[in-house]
Amino acid sequence: MSAPMTPDAALARLRQYGERTSTWSTATYNDGTEKALHGIALTLAAELEQYRALELGTAEGRVSAKCERAEHPVWLRDLDDVRGCPWCELDRVRAELAALPTPPEPQIPTCISCGATGGPLRPTGDRYPSGAQQFVCSTSCTGVTS
Structure with a gap:
């Protein structure tokens, strides 16, 4: 059994597949299989690149923000956004909802x-x-x- 493919290796393979249309089989390309796989490869490669751009905080002039709680992930915010951690806010709202009295069953x-x-x-x-x-x-x- 081979080792699992790393995300970088998978992205490289997706890009190769998206660029190498000359090696497609005419038997499968004509029935749409190769064409569909090519579209999937290009879409997944673009999606992964967008995700990585968000993770690094370089998308559209936004910056990464991090909460002091280690279990909360990094998120993107605009430079002038001063709101706190969205996961802390969710925790606060959930706690408020849990504290509300519930009608008897x-x-x-x-x-x-x-x-x-x-x-x-x-x-x-x-x-x-x-x-x-x-x-x-x-x-x-x-x-x-x-």
Whole structure:
């Protein structure tokens, strides 16, 4: 078994494939296979180059920014952007959402829209934090709570 290809070696192979159209087989090129692979190679090579440019912070006059938390990745920002780490902001918002009180879960199947318990109910596909299924009225909400 051969060793895995490095990203640099893969990019070099993609570029070679994108440049060497004279070695294509006419048998497969005519059915579109070689043409499709050529397009894929060029697209992937361009995508990888764009990704690397972003990683280095050279794209469109932006600069790299890094949070003091090692688990947060480097991101790009405009020179005049003074906002903090987007991952720290997500953590803050998630903590605020987790701190919000949650309504109690019903003990019996109950429509989440109108509170009805007596009519035919259908599952919504959503679940309460405990894992219990959420329901809505099967036809239209009756508003009748039994």
